[in-house]
Amino acid sequence: MNGENPRVVPQPPGGGHRPSSHLSLNGLGRLAEVCRPAVDPRDLRARLVHVGLGAFHRAHQAVYTEAASAATGSDAGIVAVAPRDASVVARARAQDHLFSVTTRSPEGASPKVVGSLVGALHLADDAAELNRLIASPEVTTVTLTVTEKGYHRVPGGGPLDLADPRIASDLEAAGQAVSAAGARGTRPGRAAGVVRTVPGALAVALAGRFRSSGAPIDVVSCDNLDGNGPALATVVRDFVTAANWPDSARIVEWLGRDVGFPSTVVDRIVPATTPDDLDQAQAALGTRDDLAVSGEPYSQWVLEDAFRAVRPAWEHGGAQFVADVVPFQLTKLRLLNGSHSGLAYLGLAAGCRTIGDVLATGWGETFVRGFGAEVAASLPPGGPDPAQYVEALVARFANTAVRHELRQIGADGSLKLPQRWVQVLRDSSSRPGDHQILALAAWASATRPDASSGGLLFGTPDPAADALMNCWTGSPGGVVARLLRVLGAPDLADDEALTSATEALLPDLARGVIPS
Ligand SMILES: NC(=O)c1ccc[n+]([C@@H]2O[C@H](COP(=O)([O-])OP(=O)(O)OC[C@H]3O[C@@H](n4cnc5c(N)ncnc54)[C@H](O)[C@@H]3O)[C@@H](O)[C@H]2O)c1
Ligand SMILES: O=P(O)(O)OC[C@@H](O)[C@@H](O)[C@H](O)[C@H](O)CO
Incomplete structure (x- = not known):
């Protein structure tokens, strides 16, 4: 769902052209009972706004919110906002x-329709409605999944990048927006x-x-960023x-x-949807679902x-609320996402296509265990047991x-690796x-x-390509x-032992050989 797609004129909810074979409120009764949503969107109101109508939101926060509303009888529904791609709206x-979420395991695939979305907006085209919703005291929570790029931080992480032309252009537009709203603008x-x-x-x-109203509200980053709450609070405040x-x-x-800008750890492996996934969802549901995820x-x-503010009762979907997320966040980013990135670059070098392909090689599993054992030393106490985490x-x-x-997984490495590898590589202990060196070389x-x-060699996009x-x-x-240095780690660039050990592995990797 990523990317700047051609604009599609938004259709009013329930109106416009609707292929009769698609999922619809009127067709819910025709779904197998096991596939029906736990809540009926007609019973819900817009209480949450989610920014980033991508695959992950649909398979994660939308599912927890549905569970919360179903368990408590609350009327909390989500209006989801697409920051770029108007076609998804x-x-x-x-x-x-x-839309449906299909849970896939070796035992089989089980699709289920989710009913927590009550609206969809485009961030720029529907700005007035977005502003009205976020101003409304009825809305108490905003969540986000907009990738690392969506935060516009200075390279290496930190404050808002005021030198970014898109931020400069928005600052110009925001001055005009204030003028039009009647305040003393620029x-x-x-x-x-x-x-x-x-x-x-x-x-x-x-x-x-x-x-x-000035009513309290919470804005909840659900992106894979270290300290995602403070990171989001910083860029908003800077703007x-x-x-x-x-x-x-x-x-x-x-x-x-x-x-509130609470920090969070989100975890569920949700690949980008393929045409094959859409066909499989159609076969399983008996109706077309152009938003299917698995x-x-x-x-x-x-x-x-x-x-x-009042928050959704996400614990009914299994969410945990803790005083300090840092040990959970670092464990997830450094062990799961860290090894994921390593597997991605090593696997691409070896001619693999998916994570499953890499795990089927002789070296994939060994890499996950070896990388995990090295990284475990950098993790603070209070999180999951690292050895058990790696086995899982x-x-x-x-x-x-x-x-x-x-x-x-390998896309946007220049933005992901500072979160996943750089701090661990810096760990002076x-x-x-x-x-770690093998991953860096890959x-x-x-x-x-x-x-x-x-x-870039394997076609992975990167804003710093x-x-x-x-x-x-x-x-x-x-x-x-x-x-x-491009990663924002000049200190590591000056570490002669690290750079020479990494460079020594490059010839093998260029030939598709994974050094053991
Ligand atoms: N997919 C997963 O398995 C998974 C798991 C945990 C966390 N996440 C987090 O969720 C994020 C989104 O993953 P996804 O699977 O939904 O991806 P996706 O490609 O389906 O959706 C990406 C979303 O981010 C938006 N986006 C992309 N670039 C942007 C930019 N420069 N500015 C504003 N918005 C931008 C897109 O418009 C889209 O709404 C990830 O980057 C990660 O931080 C994903
Ligand atoms: O979603 P990204 O692109 O930030 O990262 C790719 C994967 O590492 C990531 O999606 C993991 O699968 C996910 O974080 C698991 O919860």
Whole structure:
């Protein structure tokens, strides 16, 4: 669902052209009973807004929210917002926001329709409705799954990247939006601008809530970022400050007092949907579902118990609320996502396509265990037992019913690896182990330019692709150091022992040989 797709004119809910064979509220009774949703969306109201109508939201937060509403009888429904791809909004509206999640394991596949979505919006095209919803005291929770790119942080993580042209353009538009709303803005008399980034849209919408009811609200990042709560709070606050509205200082104070940004750990392996998945969902449901997703049986959600408003009772779906998510977050990011990235780049070098293919090689499982043992030393106490966690990972990764493409996992490495590897490599208590160095070498090797496509060797997209490929010009001896600087790790680039050990593995990897 990623990418800038051509605009599709949004259809009103339940209206417009609807192929009769698609999922619909009227057709729910024709579904096998076991596939029917646990709640009827007609009984729900918009109480949550979710930004990022991708595969993961549908298989994770939407499922927990449905479980919460079903168990408590609450009327909490979700309006989901697509930040970029307007076609997903049209597809959601055309099937009354219903979609199925198929749980896949070696034992079989079980599809179930989820009923927690009550609306779909496009972030820019439907900005007025988004702002109205977030200003409404009826909405108490906003959740997000917008990938690392969606936060627009300075490279390496940190504050909002004010040098990013999309943020600069949104700041310009936000000044105009204030003018049009009647406040003393920076450019009186000009038409209201449209903000297009997630930090910009959230800042504008939250400012609207402050200026109306000022009711408390929680904004919950569900992205794979270390410290995702503070990371989101920082980019929103930075945008409000940089917007320089007459009331920016008071909004920042309100954000600190009445807006919760709890940190979370989200976990469920949910690959991008393929045409084959859609056909299988159709065969199983007896009706077409253009929003079908599938995922593994395992699902976890750990949230910092630091909400400022009434929150959904997600514990009914199995969510845990804890005082400190850090040990859970670091365990997940460093063991699961860290080894996932390593498997992706090693597997691509070896000619594999999916995580299941890599686990079927002689070395995949050994890599997960070896990498996990090295990384375990960096984890704080209070989280899951690392050895048991790694054993569970081996079993999850070996689930070949879930076809998770290595190219998807390897995408945007320059944004993911600072979360997954860099801090562990920096950990002064131990030298990087052999498996960490092997993973680093595999990533480095995967950044080589591919002459035929003009992109990275295996076709993995990356916003820093040009800078990464440029590292391969100049003296071959310094390539790993140059790549580490692009990752925002100049300290590691100066670690001669690390860079030379990594470079020594490159010739084998370039030949598709995984060094043992
Ligand atoms: N898929 C999983 O297994 C999984 C598991 C845990 C966490 N997550 C988290 O969820 C995120 C989304 O995963 P997904 O499977 O839904 O992917 P997806 O490709 O299906 O959806 C990505 C979503 O992010 C939005 N997006 C992408 N780039 C953006 C940008 N620059 N600005 C704003 N929005 C942008 C897209 O519009 C889309 O809504 C991941 O990046 C990760 O942080 C995913
Ligand atoms: O979703 P991404 O692209 O950030 O990362 C790819 C995978 O590592 C990730 O999706 C995992 O499968 C997921 O985090 C498991 O919960």
